[in-house]
Amino acid sequence: MVSFDTAAFIALIGALVVAVLLNREKLSFSRLGIFYVAMYRGKTGIALMDRLAREYRSFWRAVTWPMIVVGFAGMALVVFDLGRSLVMVLSGASTPSVGVVAPFKAKGVFYVPFFYWIISIFVILIIHEGMHGVMARVYKLPVKNSGLMVLGVLVPLIPGAFVEPDEKKLTRAKRKHQLAVYSAGPVANIVTGVFLMALLSFAITPLTDSFYSKDGVVITGLMDGNPPAELAGLSEGEKITMINGVSISSTKEFSQAFKGAHPGDTFNLVTSRAVYDVTLGENPQNKRAWLGVYVDQPLRVKNWAVSSALWVKDLIFWLALLSLGVGLFNLVPLGPIDGGRMFLTVLESIHPNKMQAAKIWKSVSFLVLGVLLTNVVLAFL
Numbered sequence: 001m002v003s004f005d006t007a008a009f010i011a012l013i014g015a016l017v018v019a020v021l022l023n024r025e026k027l028s029f030s031r032l033g034i035f036y037v038a039m040y041r042g043k044t045g046i047a048l049m050d051r052l053a054r055e056y057r058s059f060w061r062a063v064t065w066p067m068i069v070v071g072f073a074g075m076a077l078v079v080f081d082l083g084r085s086l087v088m089v090l091s092g093a094s095t096p097s098v099g100v101v102a103p104f105k106a107k108g109v110f111y112v113p114f115f116y117w118i119i120s121i122f123v124i125l126i127i128h129e130g131m132h133g134v135m136a137r138v139y140k141l142p143v144k145n146s147g148l149m150v151l152g153v154l155v156p157l158i159p160g161a162f163v164e165p166d167e168k169k170l171t172r173a174k175r176k177h178q179l180a181v182y183s184a185g186p187v188a189n190i191v192t193g194v195f196l197m198a199l200l201s202f203a204i205t206p207l208t209d210s211f212y213s214k215d216g217v218v219i220t221g222l223m224d225g226n227p228p229a230e231l232a233g234l235s236e237g238e239k240i241t242m243i244n245g246v247s248i249s250s251t252k253e254f255s256q257a258f259k260g261a262h263p264g265d266t267f268n269l270v271t272s273r274a275v276y277d278v279t280l281g282e283n284p285q286n287k288r289a290w291l292g293v294y295v296d297q298p299l300r301v302k303n304w305a306v307s308s309a310l311w312v313k314d315l316i317f318w319l320a321l322l323s324l325g326v327g328l329f330n331l332v333p334l335g336p337i338d339g340g341r342m343f344l345t346v347l348e349s350i351h352p353n354k355m356q357a358a359k360i361w362k363s364v365s366f367l368v369l370g371v372l373l374t375n376v377v378l379a380f381l
Helices: 004-022 046-055 057-062 064-090 114-138 167-172 175-211 228-232 251-257 304-329 338-350 354-380
Strands: 028-032 035-042 100-102 109-111 143-152 156-165 217-222 239-243 266-271 275-279 293-296
Touching: 004 114, 004 143, 004 156, 035 156, 046 057, 046 114, 046 143, 057 064, 057 114, 064 175, 064 304, 064 338, 064 354, 114 143, 114 156, 114 175, 114 304, 156 167, 167 175, 175 304, 175 338, 217 228, 228 275, 239 251, 251 293, 338 354
Parallel strands: 100 109
Antiparallel strands: 028 035, 035 143, 143 156, 217 239, 217 293, 239 266, 266 275
C-alpha cells in the first residue's frame, strides 16, 4: 500500500509536470549534468530586497565580516564531516551521514514528512535567495530577476525559488562584496536554524512537555528485520513503565536506560501487559545495541488545539534541522554553489595567476564531489 507521503510526492510531481508543460514558453531551461533547471523569471520580491538593504544598510555592513567568517568556518566543518563520514563508512564504523532528503521512506533517504518537507523547502529558499539579493543591493549591485524554478531529471522533482544578481558586475566587484553576497544565503539559513533550535529548546518544548503524561512510553511500532523486541513478544500499543527496575516516564529516560548497552545484554521490561526479558541484538545499520521499537509518550488530552500546537512544533523542528543542513551543504567548496564561489574568490585574491587559481578550484571541486557522491551512494547500499 502506498503511503500518504509517497502519494503526495507523486501528486506534486504530476502538478509540476502540468505546470511546466502549460508554461513552457515562459520558462528558460538550463542543464546541470543529468539535471535540468526550468526557471520562470520575474521581479517579485526585488522591491522588498531594496527596502531591506536601504533601511538596514549599516547593520548589514556591520555583520558582513562576521558573516563571511561564519561561512568559511561552516565550509571547514562540512568538509571535515564529509571526510570523516567517508573514513568511518569505509572502515565499517558507521553509516554515511550524508543522504538524499526526501518525503518518502527508502534506504539511503533522510525521510521528512511531506508537508514539513515542502513548506520547509519554500521557507528555506526564500530566506536563502532573499539574503543573496539583500546583500547584493547593500553593496549597490543590481538584481536582475527573481522567480520560481523547478529542478528535475526526466520529470520535474523539486520546486524552488531564485534571485539573479547581475553576474558581470558581481564578478567585477570587490572581493569583500562578492564574499558577502555568496555567504549571505547559507549563513542566513544557519542563523535561522540555530534560532529555531534555541526557540524549541527554551520555549516551545517546555510548553508542549506539559501535554504528555509521565507514566511510561507507548510502543508505536516495531522496526523491520525481526527486532529483539518482536522476538521477545512485545507488540505495538504496549506501554513500557519500567526498565531494569527503574521507572520510565519519558522518551528521554527510555533512551538513557539503554545508554552504554551492548548487543547480547539482557534487559527486563515491565509493560502494561506483561514482564519481558529481552536480549538486545545488533542494529544492522550501525552495529550498536538494538531493541527495535519506536516509542512515544501518550498525550494527557487529545483535541484540535493540542494537535495543532504539536504540528507547529514539529514543523519548526524540521525547518530548523533542514535550514542547518541546507546552509552547511551550500558552503561545500564545490563548483557553482555558494561555497565553491567563495573558495574561488579567495583563490583568485591570493594566487597571482587566475588560470592556476581556476585549476586548483576545479581540482578541489572534483575531489569534494567524489567524496560527496561516494557518501551518498554508500548510503543506498
